[in-house]
Amino acid sequence: MTQQLIGRRTALAGIVGTAAIGTRTAWAADPIKIGFSIPQTGGLAAIGLQALLTLQIWSEDVNARGGILGRPVQLVTYDDQSNPANVPRIYTKLLEVDKVDLIVTNGTNLTVPAMPIAMQRGMVVFCMLSLAVNDKFKYPRFFQTMPYGPHGKASISEGFFDVAMGMSPKPATVALVGADAEFSKNAVDGARDQARKRGLKIVYDRTYPPSTVDFGPVIRGIASANPDIVYIGSYPVDTSGMVRAARELGFRPKLFGGGMVGTQAATLKGDLGEMLNDVVSYELYCPAVADKFPDVEPLLKKYQPRAKEKGIDPQGYYVPPFAYATMEVLQQAVTAAGGLDQDKIAKAAHATTFKTIVGDIKFGADGEWDHPRMLWVQFRGLKGQGMDQFVNPSAEVVLDPPEYRTGELRYPMGVAKQ
Amino acid sequence: MVDPLAVLNAVVAGVLLGGFYAAVALGIAIAFGMLDIPNLAHPAFVVVGAFATWLLNSHFGIDPVLAGFLMAPLFFLLGLALYRLYHICFERRGEASLQGLAFFFGVLFITEVGLVLSAGADYRSVSAPYIGASLSFAGMVLPGRMLVPFVVSIAMIGLLHRFLARSFTGRAILAVSQDQTALRLMGVSPIRIKTLAFGLANATASIAGALLIIVEPVEPSIGRDFIGRAFAVVVLGGMGSFYGMLLASLILGITESLVSDMWNPSWAPAIAFGFLLPTLAFRSGGLLGRKL
Numbered sequence: 001m002t003q004q005l006i007g008r009r010t011a012l013a014g015i016v017g018t019a020a021i022g023t024r025t026a027w028a029a030d031p032i033k034i035g036f037s038i039p040q041t042g043g044l045a046a047i048g049l050q051a052l053l054t055l056q057i058w059s060e061d062v063n064a065r066g067g068i069l070g071r072p073v074q075l076v077t078y079d080d081q082s083n084p085a086n087v088p089r090i091y092t093k094l095l096e097v098d099k100v101d102l103i104v105t106n107g108t109n110l111t112v113p114a115m116p117i118a119m120q121r122g123m124v125v126f127c128m129l130s131l132a133v134n135d136k137f138k139y140p141r142f143f144q145t146m147p148y149g150p151h152g153k154a155s156i157s158e159g160f161f162d163v164a165m166g167m168s169p170k171p172a173t174v175a176l177v178g179a180d181a182e183f184s185k186n187a188v189d190g191a192r193d194q195a196r197k198r199g200l201k202i203v204y205d206r207t208y209p210p211s212t213v214d215f216g217p218v219i220r221g222i223a224s225a226n227p228d229i230v231y232i233g234s235y236p237v238d239t240s241g242m243v244r245a246a247r248e249l250g251f252r253p254k255l256f257g258g259g260m261v262g263t264q265a266a267t268l269k270g271d272l273g274e275m276l277n278d279v280v281s282y283e284l285y286c287p288a289v290a291d292k293f294p295d296v297e298p299l300l301k302k303y304q305p306r307a308k309e310k311g312i313d314p315q316g317y318y319v320p321p322f323a324y325a326t327m328e329v330l331q332q333a334v335t336a337a338g339g340l341d342q343d344k345i346a347k348a349a350h351a352t353t354f355k356t357i358v359g360d361i362k363f364g365a366d367g368e369w370d371h372p373r374m375l376w377v378q379f380r381g382l383k384g385q386g387m388d389q390f391v392n393p394s395a396e397v398v399l400d401p402p403e404y405r406t407g408e409l410r411y412p413m414g415v416a417k418q
Numbered sequence: 419m420v421d422p423l424a425v426l427n428a429v430v431a432g433v434l435l436g437g438f439y440a441a442v443a444l445g446i447a448i449a450f451g452m453l454d455i456p457n458l459a460h461p462a463f464v465v466v467g468a469f470a471t472w473l474l475n476s477h478f479g480i481d482p483v484l485a486g487f488l489m490a491p492l493f494f495l496l497g498l499a500l501y502r503l504y505h506i507c508f509e510r511r512g513e514a515s516l517q518g519l520a521f522f523f524g525v526l527f528i529t530e531v532g533l534v535l536s537a538g539a540d541y542r543s544v545s546a547p548y549i550g551a552s553l554s555f556a557g558m559v560l561p562g563r564m565l566v567p568f569v570v571s572i573a574m575i576g577l578l579h580r581f582l583a584r585s586f587t588g589r590a591i592l593a594v595s596q597d598q599t600a601l602r603l604m605g606v607s608p609i610r611i612k613t614l615a616f617g618l619a620n621a622t623a624s625i626a627g628a629l630l631i632i633v634e635p636v637e638p639s640i641g642r643d644f645i646g647r648a649f650a651v652v653v654l655g656g657m658g659s660f661y662g663m664l665l666a667s668l669i670l671g672i673t674e675s676l677v678s679d680m681w682n683p684s685w686a687p688a689i690a691f692g693f694l695l696p697t698l699a700f701r702s703g704g705l706l707g708r709k710l
Contacts, residue, residue, distance in 0.1 A: 041531055042639045045539035082639065180684050208683035211643040213633060214435045214564060217428055217678035224424060224679075236541055240635050248552045248561040262541075271543040271635060275550065311538015385545055416550075 031074035032067070032340065034059075034330070035100030037090040037110065042082025044107060046236070046265065049312045050319035051106050051128065052077065057302050057320075058327040068334050076100050080110060087113040095121055101340045102126070102330060106323075108133060108183045115139065124333075124345045127367075128326040129319070131156060131186050134367050141346040142367035143333075145326040146284065149372025150364045153190030156259040157231060159376040159400040160280060161194040163409050164229050164255050171228035171254055175204035177218065177242075178233030178259075187233030187259035195231075203227050208238070215241035219251050229255040236262030240272060247275045252413040257281045263379075264318035270387025276379040278413040280399065283375045285321045285358065288393040288406045295357035296321045315387065325356035376400040378409060381418065420680070423557045428679040429672055430558050436671025437568030438633055440575060440664045441626040443648040447663040448619035451652045452595035453612050455504065456518055459525035461641030461648060463620060466529060467493065467627020468636040469537050475544040482544045483570055486628025490621040497620025500525070501613050526641075533638035541635040549632060567629035572664075574625055578618070579660050591615040595658050646691075654694050656707015665705055669693060 036055075039048030055075055063072050076098050080086040091114045094100045103118060104126045105111040111130045115137050118125045127133065127144040132152040134142045148155035164171055174195045178188035185207065195202055204225040208218055215238065222230060230253050232242055239262035246256060257280030262268045264283055269276065285296060303316045313319070329349070334340065336348035354361040364370040377396040382389055389395050397407035442464055449457040467486060474485035508518045548562030582588035590611045593601045598608040630636060651670055655662030673690040677683070697705060 041527075041534050041539070043637065043642075045534055045639070046541060046637055049534075049539050177683075206682050206684065208678065209687050211647075211687070212674075212678070212683065213438070213643075214431060214675070216431045216559075216561065216564070217675040218683050220424065220427060220431075220679045221683070224421075237634055237637075237640070240541075240543075244550065244563065245561070247550065248563070249559050250552075265541065267540050267542070268635060271541070271545075312540050314540075 029067075029071040031072045032069075032102065032334070033074050033076050033098065033100040034102045034104060035076040035091070035094035035098055036104040036106070037078055037080040037087050037094075037114065038106060039082040039110065040079035042080075043235075044082040044110070046312060047129065047319055048082070048106065049310060050307065050316060051323045053306055053310065053312065054299075054303060054316075054320040054323040055104075055327060057299065057306075058324050062327075062331060068331050069339070082110075084109050084113045088117055091117040095123070102334070102345075104128070104326065104330065106130070108186070109181070112136075112182070115142075122342050124342050124349065125367075126326055126330045126333075128323055131183055132190075139367070140350075140365075141342065143329065143349050143363050144368050145322055145329055145361060147322075147358075147369050147373035149369050149374075150366060151190075151372060152366075152368075153186045154193055155190065155368075155372050155374060156187040156233070156282065157191035157194045158372065159282070159374050160231060160258055161191070161198055161200075163280060163376055163399045165198055166409060167254060167411055172201060173203045173225075173227045173229075174200045175222045175225055175227035175230045175253075176202060176233075177204065177206050177208065177222060177230070179210045179212075179235055179238050180207045181210050181235065183261070184233035184235065184259070188231070191231045191233065191258065200229075210235060210238065212238060212241065215245035216249060218242070219245040219249055223249065223251045227253055229253060230258070232256075232258040232260055234258070234260050234262070236265060236268055239263060240268055243272055243275050243279060247416050252415070254412040255280060255409070256413045257378075266313050266315035266317070266387040266390060269390050270385060273385035273389075274382045274416045274418070277382050277416055277418050278378060278380070278410060280376060280378045280409070283317070283377050283396065283398075285317050286375065286377060286393075286396045286398070287317070287391055288377070288396055288398050289375065289404050290393065292404065293321070293358055299324050299357060315390065317390075321358050325354075325358045325361065328356040329354045329361060373401060373404075375404060378407070380407075380410070383417075424679065425676070427558050428675045430560065431564070431679075432672030432675030433668055434560065434564035434568040434671070435675060436664075436668035437571045438564065438629055439644075439647060439651060439671055440667035441567060441571035441622070441629050442644050443651045443663055443667060444571075444575060444578070444626065444660075445619040445622040446648045447652045447655070447658075447660060448591075448615055448622070450649065451655075451657040451659070451663065452591065453615055453619075454595075455501070455612075455616065456522060457616075457619070458519065458522040458645060459529060460619070460623060461644040462526045462529040463493065463496075463623035463641075464627045464630055464644065465636055465638060465641040466533065467624040468631035468640075469533060469542060469627070469638075470624065471628040471631050472542040472544055472636070473537075475546075476542075482546055482628045482632050483566065483625075486570075486625040489628075490624040493624040494617040494621040497617035498613050500620065501616035505609060505612075530638045530641075537638070539637060541637050542631065543635040544631050546632065563632055567632055570625065570629055574622065575660055575664055578622070582660075587611070587614060591618075592658075650691060650694055654697055654704055656701075656704030659704065659706040662704055662706030 178184035263281040337344035471485040651666040655666035674686040677686040
């Protein structure tokens with residue numbers, strides 16, 4: 001392929017900048033094209049743009065180190081506008097027109113519509129930020145890098161219930177609530193199974209529309225059922241609405257939290273500030289475990305100044321480490337396979353223990369981590385508002401898993417101002 | 419046994435929510451209800467108002483409500499320009515229906531992308547003493563985050579209604595919504611009046627945006643959540659009727675709140691929107707609108 005052709009396709013396909021573009025005359029080989037659809041506008045853009053920036057940083061890093069198998073990498077991406085309906089045609093175009101060599105997917109709602117296209121063509125799916133997608137497809141070439149582990153839907157609630165059952169006396173009742181959307185419904189389904197498994201009586205089990213504006217009535221409904229613990233599966237805006245409503249109405253059960261997306265985002269955390277005190281939610285990475293994963297810090301040093309310019313999560317504890325790890329898995333799988341043969345890559349991905357910045361990753365038969373490693377944290381000692389306080393490792397105490405624990409659960413839920 | 423205080427709390431929460439919905443729908447009540455302009459982009463301008471409020475609040479510490487009012491003149495000018503463009507490209511050629519709809523869809527997407535490019539895709543919020551605080555009264559809890567938008571919204575609707583009823587320009591706006599030819603015969607340019615009215619509708623987006631960011635954090639595409647609600651309350655209330663729109667907003671808010679609190683939140687929008695069908699079946703002009 002000539003340099004001119006690469007350039008033309010770059011322009012046409014909206015290929016994002018990589019180090020390869022700046023230094024392509026130095027390369028003897030054609031680039032390895034990695035294609036993906038990513039939300040750059042719409043409701044999921046806050047997460048999508050973080051992933052995109054991280055993948056750009058990774059491509060710069062890997063090209064600076066000599067590429068993969070001596071070939072530069074080139075990212076080819078399109079904005080899916082956070083709309084799952086756009087995803088199938090994007091992946092069709094990536095594979096049929098752009099002729100990408102490898103594909104990456106992200107997000108539960110946006111990965112599901114990409115799966116039939118990938119499966120039809122036998123493509124390996126390197127996936128991030130998705131929950132229990134392969135439970136339905138059972139596709140042997142699917143590899144998801146979030147540390148949910150092999151328990152599918154339960155993984156986003158298992159640690160929460162482990163922590164809850166450590167209370168004395170043990171809780172007897174639970175309220176389950178979540179948004180009417182793929183991720184949160186999966187999370188609440190898993191939580192329901194966990195509650196039943198542990199003999200908890202479910203006194204409230206409802207969903208709410210994602211466009212809900214005022215969560216006061218939802219919290220009032222939960223409070224009237226008087227549960228010991230409340231498990232919430234929510235997206236960022238509803239997470240904020242739920243926490244605010246609970247604080248405004250003075251609702252303080254023994255344990256309040258769950259699979260709450262948004263409690264990982266610096267701006268939302270900073271906005272909620274002390275209202276988050278004693279709330280229990282999940283993290284993938286946080287300053288409390290920074291010493292266990294020292295390679296994350298150099299990535300964040302590259303990410304943070306660029307994120308600030310782009311108006312996306314300025315701390316980047318949630319998406320960047322695992323997005324970067326996804327690409328490290330891809331790189332090592334291709335290297336182990338010695339080429340771009342999808343069958344060989346899939347076999348290598350199943351056989352290899354990958355060394356990544358978030359630790360070793362080994363995939364099980366379902367393409368998820370072979371063991372769960374979600375961090376369940378409790379927010380502590382927050383004052384007023386402001387995101388800077390979350391840089392402090394003590395702002396989020398890790399409760400589970402035991403090997404990462406930095407403190408014990410504090411209960412019942414206290415007042416916001418502590 | 420249903421606790422009467424719980425019902426009262428749900429109704430009060432619904433009234434506050436409805437008041438906020440009315441603020442968002444006000445611009446559509448003018449543009450769509452009075453001028454027959456299907457401005458689907460209005461909720462996107464509300465979000466622009468929210469981002470402008472965030473900018474003034476986070477950089478200069480200006481109270482969000484005040485920030486909304488400060489930015490309103492700019493939004494008014496933007497509205498004037500947008501209407502002129504719409505008029506020249508579509509209305510004047512008699513292509514205002516489907517093409518106009520597509521035009522405002524385009525404006526909606528361009529506005530969203532513009533916000534992402536200029537302010538980023540992250541969630542933005544504001545701080546003010548009444549956000550996070552609550553007022554307790556006779557067993558009821560009124561969150562400041564909902565109470566302030568309600569009060570501002572009612573005041574804004576009242577002021578606009580007074581302007582339309584008492585001033586010459588206001589009456590001309592009411593007239594243009596009823597009979598443009600008659601207005602022209604009286605020596606008033608309907609286009610000039612429509613331009614002013616559209617500017618006014620857009621100015622309300624600035625204040626509604628300030629109220630939105632008080633109620634919840636915003637990101638560039640959050641306006642889409644309000645398109646259905648805002649148009650529904652305008653139609654339900656009756657085209658051209660401010661008080662009908664307010665009544666419809668309150669019905670929507672109270673229904674959502676009662677259903678969420680007493681029964682199942684996931685049914686709230688379905689039941690609230692369910693009011694639309696029988697109302698339109700029995701009162702084709704909406705609750706307080708002119709009979710069609």
